[in-house]
Amino acid sequence: MKKIILGLSTMCLLAFTACKENAASKIxxxxxxxxxxxxxxxxKFPVIEFDKTEHDFGxxxxxxxxxxxxxxxxxxxxPLVITDIKSSCGCTVPQDWSRAPLAPGESGKFTVTFNGSGxxxxxxxxxxxxNTEKGKETVKITAFVKTDAKATNSPVQ
Incomplete structure (x- = not known):
């Protein structure tokens, strides 16, 4: 019985040693x-830097x-690739941005139109x-929308 255990142990030792040498030689x-x-x-990621992160229309x-x-x-x-630009509601429309890759150091722009609702x-x-490290960047627009005087002063029927 001792001879069988000793024989199996020797075979296992040889098998593990042989595998280690073969794997190392294959690298x-x-x-x-x-x-x-x-x-x-x-x-390495692109980093988008805006000239302004907020615009106030007044x-x-x-x-x-x-x-x-x-x-x-x-x-x-x-290279920077902008895949989409969306606003928080339908009253603000981002447009005119390039979908082509922008090399490091190059600049681009997009237009945001607000329809004055609210x-x-x-x-x-x-x-x-x-494709920045965060994946999403945000900018903001603000405005003070004056109420329509005609709508507030018209009689209710």
């Missing part, structure tokens, strides 16, 4: 270098459309979806 040094370079590139008339332009620059180390102090958020 290709060029694959390690390529993986290190790939991992280094994967940690006091505007109800139902009057107003627009502003948000300029941005890619301050990161990888009353008093109004604030809307515009969400920019891009």
């Amino acid at each position: 290709d040094k060029s694959n390690i270098a390529a993986a290190a370079q790939r991992d280094e590139q994967a940690s 006091e505007i008339e109800a139902k009057k459309s107003v627009s502003t332009v948000f300029n941005y620059t890619n301050k990161g180390e990888a 009353s008093n102090k109004v604030s809307k958020t515009i969400t920019v979806t891009a």
